[in-house]
Amino acid sequence: MGLEARLRLARLFLRTDARRRQGDLAAFLTAAFAGGVDVVQIRQDGLDVVTGREVLETARRAAASAQAVVGVLGDPAWAGALQADLLHVGAAGGSSAEARAPLHASALLGRSTRRATDVGAALADDALDYFSVGPVHAAPGLELVRHAARVAPVFDVAAKPWFAVGGVTEASLVRVLDAGARRVCVETALTAADDPQEAAARLARPLAEAWRADPAAARYGFAAAASRGRPR
Template sequence: MTSSPTPSVPSARTSRSRRLAALDAARLYLCTDARTEQGDLEAFLHAAYEGGVDIIQLRDKRLEARAEIAALELLGRIAAEHGRLFAVNDRADLALLVGADVFHVGQGDLTTAQARTILGPDVLVGRSTHSLAQAREAAEDPGLDYFCVGPVWATPTKPGRPPVGLDLVADAAEIGTALHPPKPWFAIGGIDTARVPQLRAAGAERIVVVRAITQAARPREAATMLRNALLG
């Protein structure tokens, strides 16, 4: 199996400090469904990590709980093989059951305190933000380990949500770096390789993608191209 160019995560996956170090080094975050239609989830996950993805989040609202747990257990095993992080969206109970590295929530989901009550201190917690006020609140929340800003551009993965544009990306860069220590944050929404230079110019160093890898004919190569564009 081809080794990934990204920094590896130490084997003791329950260590918060080690997860934080991996998050700090992370640049490329992928959200994917369970690829039920394609039937290739295992091969796809390997390809994404091999291509340079640092974090993979499974997000598939169509799955029943048992099917989601099975998919997450597969993701967790493959993430461990590659020394990478894996994330659960929205369901803190499932994150606890599968031993997730990362738990991600939206604006209307669990509060940080509620998530911590269920998951404890070791799991990394992130939140989506869609405005300057939300980004500032997330940056200042000591219980959050990272936040996402977007959608930068309109995307069918978030139907009906207006794009926030590059101005908010620039604001997030200023907010994130003003903290001591700086808090990691990711730009998300409509991102592909061609748009990465615009994001970098606005101050973004980390991105979340969906279609740029999930719809690629060669996911491994797509991930590598994105990572190379980020690192320039």
């Protein structure tokens, strides 16, 4: 599948640093992908292009068997030099068109949204492929997730994919799903886990079940996709 199709079918997005302190990036990501992670974003300050390429190649090798997407958070020029497949920028990250310019032609671009007006701007921005909504643990939190679910129905292919982010844990996932999210982005829920594969699986399973149970999934042709691919 192409990058856009993989993003559209993604449910579990992981943000992590390069695990330089632990020295286990390959093993950690291999476990996370085996547990059900679909997208990983590396964010690590201070990496030069050479080291960044090494980190991304490690992540890409780990992602290959799962057909997962690997991207970065950072400067667009740096992401372009790395030939990253995905770049995420902040809510105040400047022009999306300018951020996209250094990226390769098929690369995915996403942006954070923190207010309803941000969500509206992201939906109207032709240079963006997806956006994140949150943080869910703080105001406006789940109300913003509910808003995104109303204006960008998860399974409507005419709407951009979006991920609830910021405090999504195994404990909070039910509330996030009840608010209408069907894609989530996590960090410490996996990066601090003793067993990242099992931790990912405990998140991936209810996400897959929410896809299967959502009437809109069948209406828009996503029901079969919820059951395909790696075991969840």
